[in-house]
Amino acid sequence: MKTLSARLAAAASVAACLTFAAPAFADEALYQQFGGEEGMLRIADDMIAASFSNPRTAPYFAKASVKRLREQLASHFCEQVGGPCKYTGSSMKNVHAPMHIDRAAFNALVENLQDAMDKNKIPFSVQNQLLAKLAPMYRDIENPAGAPSVVPLREPLPSPYDDEPAAPAQP
């Protein structure tokens, strides 16, 4: 009896572990389908390259720091697909507000990312799992022309450009 109950308990704990581990496992699996850290950096590189060469998006990147951008993009994407990363950059709102991105520009950026993922042979169904996480961010990223360029700050990094010092929110 003892053995049986011990076995049952063991089985139950294994089952519990599997149950709790499953989501994390699945997410990590998705991250690996993007090629892990190296894969994400390659996608970020290709997306940046596409964004510079696409005349519809190039102006928005004119002042961007490529080095910083690739790290931010890669860690952002990694976090979104459940990878072991933490995006530490400014909020989507703060980064994008001054650029007055409209839907056409947002979608052009989506296409750049799709091109980058195509180039890295990421299957379309896998691509869409990342895009599904990113797409709703249009609410924070888009900022119609005429709306304020600067959103009320909760963190001290209002500028999307590396080359400028951050303007203080309050004197």
Next chain:
Amino acid sequence: MKPVESKVKTELAQNSFRRRIRRPVVAVAAVIAAHAAHAQFVPPPTDRVGSGKLLLTGGVSQVEGAAGGGLVPWAVIGGYDTGGQWGANVHATRVRTQDFNLDTYGVAVGVDDRLELTLAKQIFDTRAAGTALGLGENFKFEQDIFGAKVRILGDAVLDSDTWMPQVAVGIQHKQNNQGDIVRAVGARKSSGTDFYISATKLFLAHSILVNGTLRMTKANQFGLLGFGGPNGDSYKPQAELSAAYLFRRDLAAGAEFRTKPSNLAFAREQNAKDVFVAWAPNKNLALTAAYVDLGDIATFRNQHGWYLSGQAGF
């Protein structure tokens, strides 16, 4: 400016105490830098003419000219316009069953990803069946369809974190040019207006698109046999459903189902179904191929066959 800036930045990173002292300096530097470099970003002007939508997200021209699938209008707005843009396209569609041909030609204009206006002409060729129906071989019914659709809420593609679909309402006003004939077979009128509401949702993470449309109509065989009849002359709600899987950005395939009223006494009318493949090699071209099953049409049983449609626009 550059050396001062980078020096300030380095110090900022190094020491948070000194950062407080340096703040006024940073502020001054920022103002000067702003003036020197025109730091106020001016976004590039958006193209007023189309191309802002993602590939295929404006659907294709359905058989009555609205943006949708093959048989069903969807909540998407035709054309590649997004906010601040307009788009337009023309299309030609041929449906061929064992006994009939239906050709549709049309033009669609989309404004602001908000409003869709469409004009379509349908030519229904009875071919040899025309003789059996007492109309004469190759007798043709023609029908003009004016359509308007307004997106009222949601975004079918980007709201991927909610269940909220994109919702649009629309009308299709149809005028059949064979008034005497359609009345002779029992139709009450030769013209009519359909009203519909569509909800379209792309489950992006699963690459699946689902659409449901509720249509209020009196139309007999899409209006090609007039409107109303002995078995009914009131608006009846009809369900129209579509589901599609996105294989690639430029390739989707799916199936549709559309109920229709059966108002005429001389022949029963049945539901329509199709399975389709839509391919858009670029934003200027879309080709749709389908197998359609339209059921009985004007006493001719079990009409099924192929559907081909080409669309060109921006």
